[in-house]
Amino acid sequence: MSIAENLRQIEQQIEDATHKAGRAVNSVTLLAVSKAQKINKIEEAFKAGQKLFGESYLSEAIPKIASLKEYPIEWHFIGPIQSNKTKEIASHFAWVQSVDRIKIARRLSEQRPENLGALNITAQINMFDESTKQGASITEIYDLLDFINQQPNLNLKGLMSIPPKQSSEAAQKQQFHKLQELFHRIKSTYSGVDTLSMGMSGDMISAIEEGSTMVRVGTALFGARPENWKQQLKGNS
């Protein structure tokens, strides 16, 4: 299938899951994850109506953003953040979803160019305590959210999470449900919070049924990433 056809199918799946969960129409946004995908595929998705794109590696993202600058794309940074990369991230993206520590939040706010307005932020939570994954722990998350909320050039939007892969729907939902509970607590504390970014190609339906407001979909839209794409990027991320 073409990317346009994949996009229609994913949009339909989102609509069906939203309806099934008894949630409002258009309460779930699709972020197209274009990491390791070629520029012409991004263009194809944009021309089919997709406006939000996510990238995980700065060295890959910067040239893509430059060559697509004629398109009004909203770029989201969703990858691990090294502190020496915050300036470029703050200058090229509308959202940063993977903020997991205060130091990074401070630098993003300080380095955000004034003319671009506040940078939208979701804090990444590592709720299930996986040592290999990025994200603030449940004991760190409240201080991090408080800090983000106080920064002049940051706009606190909510939470992002990548829970462990589960093959059964029940196990997926159990994890997403815990994230939803945390999201509701946070939403009642901070007035601007409206985003719970969770769910990818393999578990998007479960995430929507458990309250996701943004699903991040790569392979289901663009096809598989090249097998060795991580090696290719290594060392220059």
Ligand SMILES: *Cc1c(COP(=O)(O)O)cnc(C)c1O
């Ligand atoms: C790669 C990636 C995705 C998309 O994963 P797919 O399984 O290709 O849909 C979503 N979120 C993050 C943070 C990613 O790095």
